[in-house]
Amino acid sequence: MSGHSVFDVSGKRGYVTGGGSGLGRAIALGMAEAGAAVMVSDINQEAAREVAEEIRVQHGEARSLAIDVSQKDQVEKLIQTTTEELGGLDFAFNNAGILKLGKPEDISQSDWQEELNIDLTGVFLCCQTAGRYMIDHGGGKIVNTASISGLVVNSGLTYSTAKAGVIQLTRVLAMRWARHGVYVNCFSPGYIRTGMTAPHLTRPEVEKEMLRQTPLRRLGEPRDLVGAALFLASPASDFVTGQNIIVDGGVTLT
Numbered sequence: 001m002s003g004h005s006v007f008d009v010s011g012k013r014g015y016v017t018g019g020g021s022g023l024g025r026a027i028a029l030g031m032a033e034a035g036a037a038v039m040v041s042d043i044n045q046e047a048a049r050e051v052a053e054e055i056r057v058q059h060g061e062a063r064s065l066a067i068d069v070s071q072k073d074q075v076e077k078l079i080q081t082t083t084e085e086l087g088g089l090d091f092a093f094n095n096a097g098i099l100k101l102g103k104p105e106d107i108s109q110s111d112w113q114e115e116l117n118i119d120l121t122g123v124f125l126c127c128q129t130a131g132r133y134m135i136d137h138g139g140g141k142i143v144n145t146a147s148i149s150g151l152v153v154n155s156g157l158t159y160s161t162a163k164a165g166v167i168q169l170t171r172v173l174a175m176r177w178a179r180h181g182v183y184v185n186c187f188s189p190g191y192i193r194t195g196m197t198a199p200h201l202t203r204p205e206v207e208k209e210m211l212r213q214t215p216l217r218r219l220g221e222p223r224d225l226v227g228a229a230l231f232l233a234s235p236a237s238d239f240v241t242g243q244n245i246i247v248d249g250g251v252t253l254t
């Protein structure tokens with residue numbers, strides 16, 4: 001590991017949900033590059049396996065596990081497998097999410113529920129299960145992926161509601177678990193090129209609008225999140241909890 005020692009995560013162990021693509025993949029690769037052992041988890045088994053293999057090819061330490069974050073028993077399996085195979089749980093990236101767009105007046109209850117189950121309940125289940133382990137084992141760092149959609153109005157109703165929930169869930173857990181040495185923070189990306197945004201970016205007018213809203217005049221790449229991830233999972237953030245780090249090229253300045 002090169003660089004300042006406060007960012008040293010060598011020997012640290014943890015998982016990334018949604019690690020098979022986009023931001024999760026970048027976070028898993030970035031944490032491994034910085035010396036951590038990573039459980040790459042995704043509902044897409046093949047994608048998770050490929051990212052873990054990519055890490056091992058680069059001489060990092062990684063395993064993979066397919067789970068659905070909205071299922072309590074599967075989340076429990078994630079924590080159990082991570083702690084058994086990697087030997088502990090120092091960090092937890094609760095990053096998996098989906099986005100459905102549609103008019104608020106047309107959303108069905110089942111679509112509302114399905115999106116909340118993954119984007120909010122999934123984060124809750126992962127936080128609770130990882131948090132219990134960390135409380136019993138001297139602490140740890142939980143990092144949730146929220147979104148600027150939890151702060152401003154720029155996306156779907158259910159998605160935005162879930163992401164606002166993730167930001168407040170992060171703050172409440174940080175307050176409750178600080179005395180246990182369990183840190184809980186989140187970050188809020190702006191417009192990033194990933195599998196989630198790709199279907200929308202096929203329309204040039206969508207990309208043009210995202211660029212117009214972004215003062216830095218480019219869309220983010222998944223790697224743009226690695227600095228915030230490393231900060232929040234490393235000793236560099238040892239006096240930071242309950243925060244939402246906005247990584248959006250300035251979108252929310254206006």
Ligand SMILES: NC(=O)c1ccc[n+]([C@@H]2O[C@H](COP(=O)([O-])OP(=O)(O)OC[C@H]3O[C@@H](n4cnc5c(N)ncnc54)[C@H](O)[C@@H]3O)[C@@H](O)[C@H]2O)c1
Nearest residue numbers: 018021022023043068069096097147189191192194195196
């Ligand atoms: N891309 C952006 O512009 C952007 C902006 C703000 C926030 N985010 C958030 O970043 C996170 C990652 O999204 P991304 O942009 O990398 O999208 P992505 O679609 O590339 O990656 C999401 C990953 O989550 C996995 N996943 C979906 N449902 C799951 C489930 N139930 N259980 C486990 N894994 C599941 C998918 O298989 C996929 O690999 C999401 O929480 C998203 O809301 C993305």
